[in-house]
Amino acid sequence: MKTIFHIDMDAFFVSVEELLDPTLKGKPVIVGGKGTERGVVSAASYEARKYGIHSAMPLRTAQQLCPHAIFLDGHMHLYKEYSDKVEAVLRTFSPLVDMASIDEAYMDMTGCERLFGPPLQAAHRLHQAITDKTGLNSSIGISTSRLVSKIASDQAKRNGILWILPGTEANWLAPLEVKRIPGVGKVTEKQLATIGIKRIGDLAQLDEKFLMDRFGKLGLALSGKAHGKDAGGWFDTEIGSNDDPKSISHEHTFNEDTSDFTTLRATLVRLCEKVMKRLRDHGLHARTTQLKLRFEGFETITRAKSLADPTDIDRDIVDAILQLFESNYPKGRKVRLLGVHVGQFTTTTPQPNLLTGQDDHKWRSALKAADKLKDKFGQDTLHLGGALKGIYKDRVHEAAPKDPIRKPKQ
DNA sequence: TCTGGGGTCCTAGGACCC
DNA sequence: TCTGGGGTCCTAGGACCC
Numbered sequence A: 001m002k003t004i005f006h007i008d009m010d011a012f013f014v015s016v017e018e019l020l021d022p023t024l025k026g027k028p029v030i031v032g033g034k035g036t037e038r039g040v041v042s043a044a045s046y047e048a049r050k051y052g053i054h055s056a057m058p059l060r061t062a063q064q065l066c067p068h069a070i071f072l073d074g075h076m077h078l079y080k081e082y083s084d085k086v087e088a089v090l091r092t093f094s095p096l097v098d099m100a101s102i103d104e105a106y107m108d109m110t111g112c113e114r115l116f117g118p119p120l121q122a123a124h125r126l127h128q129a130i131t132d133k134t135g136l137n138s139s140i141g142i143s144t145s146r147l148v149s150k151i152a153s154d155q156a157k158r159n160g161i162l163w164i165l166p167g168t169e170a171n172w173l174a175p176l177e178v179k180r181i182p183g184v185g186k187v188t189e190k191q192l193a194t195i196g197i198k199r200i201g202d203l204a205q206l207d208e209k210f211l212m213d214r215f216g217k218l219g220l221a222l223s224g225k226a227h228g229k230d231a232g233g234w235f236d237t238e239i240g241s242n243d244d245p246k247s248i249s250h251e252h253t254f255n256e257d258t259s260d261f262t263t264l265r266a267t268l269v270r271l272c273e274k275v276m277k278r279l280r281d282h283g284l285h286a287r288t289t290q291l292k293l294r295f296e297g298f299e300t301i302t303r304a305k306s307l308a309d310p311t312d313i314d315r316d317i318v319d320a321i322l323q324l325f326e327s328n329y330p331k332g333r334k335v336r337l338l339g340v341h342v343g344q345f346t347t348t349t350p351q352p353n354l355l356t357g358q359d360d361h362k363w364r365s366a367l368k369a370a371d372k373l374k375d376k377f378g379q380d381t382l383h384l385g386g387a388l389k390g391i392y393k394d395r396v397h398e399a400a401p402k403d404p405i406r407k408p409k410q
Numbered sequence B, C: 001t002c003t004g005g006g007g008t009c010c011t012a013g014g015a016c017c018c
Helices: A012-020 A059-065 A076-091 A119-134 A146-156 A169-173 A186-194 A200-205 A208-226 A261-281 A314-328 A360-377 A385-397
Strands: A004-009 A029-031 A070-072 A097-101 A104-108 A138-143 A161-163 A247-258 A285-295 A300-311 A335-346
Touching: A004 A076, A004 A119, A004 A146, A012 A029, A012 A076, A059 A070, A076 A097, A076 A104, A076 A119, A104 A146, A119 A138, A119 A161, A138 A146, A146 A161, A146 A169, A169 A200, A186 A208, A200 A208, A247 A261, A247 A285, A261 A285, A261 A314, A261 A335, A261 A360, A285 A314, A300 A314, A300 A335, A314 A335
Parallel strands: A029 A070, A138 A161
Antiparallel strands: A004 A104, A004 A138, A097 A104, A247 A335, A285 A300, A285 A335
């Protein structure tokens, strides 16, 4: 029998902002951008939530609901620092830690009784340690599975601890709405509602085979989850086996839709550079690359291409992406968003290309030097020559200083 | 109320091979 | 000549999470 903790930071981004500026406390604060901009709410203070504001809501909507709210751009690097601090505290309690996102983690606390006492006592000590070391509030769920602990930490909000005793999981879950189950969103919730399933208890009554026939793999997982088990998907994976990413991507939404070819090309090059820098930081090579185009009106397409050999060199991906772009972009059509995505990773060093006789070695050492500069002075330090003209143009003609992709580093 | 950015996983069709 | 069935890779799209 395992003892799993799920730790979830309370209003994380907003709470970090309050540490920086204590006068924000008790006020309606929204992190995500200005209330007049394109974008959505990343985090809302509890005061702001009283107005019906929640994460993923368009900023413009939030501003209508609460015109006097304080809108902040946010400081991602700072949130990451605090996230690392939290992780460090967790690791003083158990080596088996999975950061599931920037503000939540799973811990395997099985067998830690001798060190920290029974689960509830250990949780209180952990909770206090997080507050002492970071000044931040959190909520903790405890149970025998990741799934139940996750739902429990949600019910424990805010700044609380909830322990679901072994053997009582299904009973405790039964009265909760199905949308409490991670993986059940709007669509699945609606589909379940059409067959009269509203609560987790209703789901638990259903035959596993029935759910499987109706919802495929998702149905099978749902059946297990309704009984409090880590059934299928990543819930089933061991805590502490956090490996390399499976994909890396960057995308950019323009503050105003544009059909300017130079701007579009330059943006793509810069997105490629950011993606490849991170790929090299992980020591990985990518085999597939994908272009994402979102047009005026939100219609979105993706176009992918698999390369003959995995690569970690900017030029290879830039070539592929620009080729995809030029053969799929209807000239003149207004673009809302561009995205670059790489996947199918390998860690092996690719063979030198004997057929074309090209020597990647020079490129690689040049990129290495460039990466070092970027680490020191920021991503905007260096760009492929071809992008420069476009970036320059972009800066001169568009007077939107907030576009994060061309926001100069301080 | 006009919809960010970074991810994961699943499905489904077509190509291609045996 | 009017057509099987499996396996795998590739691609496009979508649900979902924070």
